[in-house]
Amino acid sequence: MKTELELNEMIxxxxxxxxxxxxxxxKYMNExxxxxxxxxxxxxxxxxxxxxxxxLVVLFEEYENNHAKSxxxxxx
Amino acid sequence: MESDNSYQNLLTEVNNFTISYNDVGEGKIPVIFLHxxxxxxSMWKGQLDSLNSSYRLIACDIRGFGKSTDEETPLSIDLFSxxxxxxxxxxxxxxxxxxxxxxxxxxxxxxxxxxxxxxxxLILCDTQCIADTTEVKENRxxxxxxxxxxxVSIFNEKFIKSVFHPNSLTNKTELxxxxxxxxxxNSKEIIIAGITALAGRPETCSSLxxxxxxxxxxxxREDSVTPLVQSEFMHEHIEGSDLKIIDNxxxxxxxxxxxxxxxxxxxxxxxxxxxxNELGNP
Numbered sequence: 001m002k003t004e005l006e007l008n009e010m011i012x013x014x015x016x017x018x019x020x021x022x023x024x025x026x027k028y029m030n031e032x033x034x035x036x037x038x039x040x041x042x043x044x045x046x047x048x049x050x051x052x053x054x055x056l057v058v059l060f061e062e063y064e065n066n067h068a069k070s071x072x073x074x075x076x
Numbered sequence: 077m078e079s080d081n082s083y084q085n086l087l088t089e090v091n092n093f094t095i096s097y098n099d100v101g102e103g104k105i106p107v108i109f110l111h112x113x114x115x116x117x118s119m120w121k122g123q124l125d126s127l128n129s130s131y132r133l134i135a136c137d138i139r140g141f142g143k144s145t146d147e148e149t150p151l152s153i154d155l156f157s158x159x160x161x162x163x164x165x166x167x168x169x170x171x172x173x174x175x176x177x178x179x180x181x182x183x184x185x186x187x188x189x190x191x192x193x194x195x196x197x198l199i200l201c202d203t204q205c206i207a208d209t210t211e212v213k214e215n216r217x218x219x220x221x222x223x224x225x226x227x228v229s230i231f232n233e234k235f236i237k238s239v240f241h242p243n244s245l246t247n248k249t250e251l252x253x254x255x256x257x258x259x260x261x262n263s264k265e266i267i268i269a270g271i272t273a274l275a276g277r278p279e280t281c282s283s284l285x286x287x288x289x290x291x292x293x294x295x296x297r298e299d300s301v302t303p304l305v306q307s308e309f310m311h312e313h314i315e316g317s318d319l320k321i322i323d324n325x326x327x328x329x330x331x332x333x334x335x336x337x338x339x340x341x342x343x344x345x346x347x348x349x350x351x352x353n354e355l356g357n358p
Contacts, residue, residue: 005094008087016168026102 007049014056022063029056083124085143090162091155096143097136099167101128105196107173107345108160109135110180112202112328113270114235114262115255116142119177122334123341131345134172136163138183140266142258147265151273153179157187164194173348175199175341177330178302179270185280188287197290197348199341202299202327204306207279216275220268228264235259241298241326251331284313290351291317292344294337296325318344 002010018025032055083098098117099106101124109120117135124133137144139159140151149155160183164172173196176184181203188195208216223231236256237245245252262270291314295307304321311319320340325332 005087005089009089012086012088012167020168030102 001046002050004045004049007046007053011049011053011056014053014060018056018060022060022067025059025063028059032056032059083121087143088163088166090166091139091159093139093144093146093149093159095136095139095159095163097134097163098124099132099134100124101130101132103131103133105171105173105348106132106134106167106169107175107199108164108169109133110160110174110176110183111135111138111141112178112180112239113274114141114232114267115258116261118142118258119255119328119331123175123330123338126334126338127342127345130342134167138180140269141262147263147269151269153182153186153273153277156183156273157190160187161191161194170194171196173197173199173345175201176203177201178203178327179274181302182274182277182280185283186278188289189280189283192286192288195289197292197344198287199292199294199344200307200310201294201337202296202302202307202329204302205279205281205284205310206306207277208275213275216271220271223264223268228262228267229260231267232256232259238301239327241296241324241332243324244326244332248332255328255331281309281313284310285315287314287317290344290348292340293317293319294322294329294340295319296322296327296329296332298325299327299329301327 015029018029032052083100085096086099087094087096089095096117109117109123111117111119117137120135124135127133138156139149140146160174171194174184174187176182176199178201181200184198184200185203185205188198219231236252236259239255240248240252293307293311293314295302295304297304307319311317322329322333322336330337
């Protein structure tokens with residue numbers, strides 16, 4: 001199982017990619033709140049972070065795939 | 077001051093420690109908030125709440141404080157400013173607006189002196205550019221002796237009283253209690269390491285004239301820790317800087333008078349946007 005820090009680092013990598021390559025996605029990211037409870041609970045934090053990371057990856061990959069498809073169809 | 081439970085505590089490793097931060101909103105140039113000693117990033121919640129719909133705002137816990145724990149490394153303002161640059165690098169931020177209060181201002185001034193190309197604008201709150209005089213240094217070392225002898229409580233209580241305006245101490249008891257909780261969360265070791273860092277900081281007054289970026293200086297009129305005269309000095313020596321004085325505020329003007337503080341901050345950030353748009357920047 002990933003640690004909180006590892007998950008945060010993974011989230012940062014995807015977030016940086018989005019900011020750099022697809023900044024238009026940022027508005028959707030802001031609609032995906034990551035609510036980590038104030039009370040320290042590593043299990044809940046890891047669960048929440050994992051879910052947030054997975055949502056970000058889906059958002060990013062789907063957008064990139066659709067974008068690539070749309071570019072390809074425009075070429076045809 | 078409200079508790080810091082509405083933003084995620086993000087974590088990332090920079091400069092051999094794990095930094096905890098909040099990163100909210102979107103904007104062209106992010107604003108990095110640096111807290112004072114011995115507080116944490118939660119002191120900026122009022123600013124993050126107020127401005128996050130218009131700007132990207134990042135508040136971080138400085139090494140050793142809040143959730144950026146590090147009780148091993150000797151702390152210094154030089155190290156904090158290196159941490160800041162490493163943090164910007166990690167977040168892929170080429171240029172930032174930096175907003176520092178008290179110790180956060182020492183870090184901002186130190187970082188701008190060494191890495192001027194990394195900053196777009198500067199906001200100095202209740203801070204100063206002078207190094208400690210011999211007398212102040214001696215007092216700090218006496219405080220460390222006292223903490224080692226009697227524990228940290230007496231120091232913390234005295235410090236909390238010194239940062240607030242008398243009216244805040246009487247009428248804003250919840251705010252005082254919340255800040256007190258933050259201060260008492262620090263270990264004795266971190267309080268001592270922080271005092272040592274403050275005592276050893278180099279002066280930055282001699283480099284004020286080289287600051288060529290828009291600068292806003294905000295100070296509580298009754299700031300007894302870094303008195304108004306220090307802000308006036310910086311204002312005189314930073315060309316084109318703007319000085320805003322907040323009445324009924326002491327050393328933590330952003331907490332004591334958040335509406336007025338946020339108004340000045342927002343106006344300043346809006347003015348940067350206007351300049352950027354006039355220059356046709358993307």
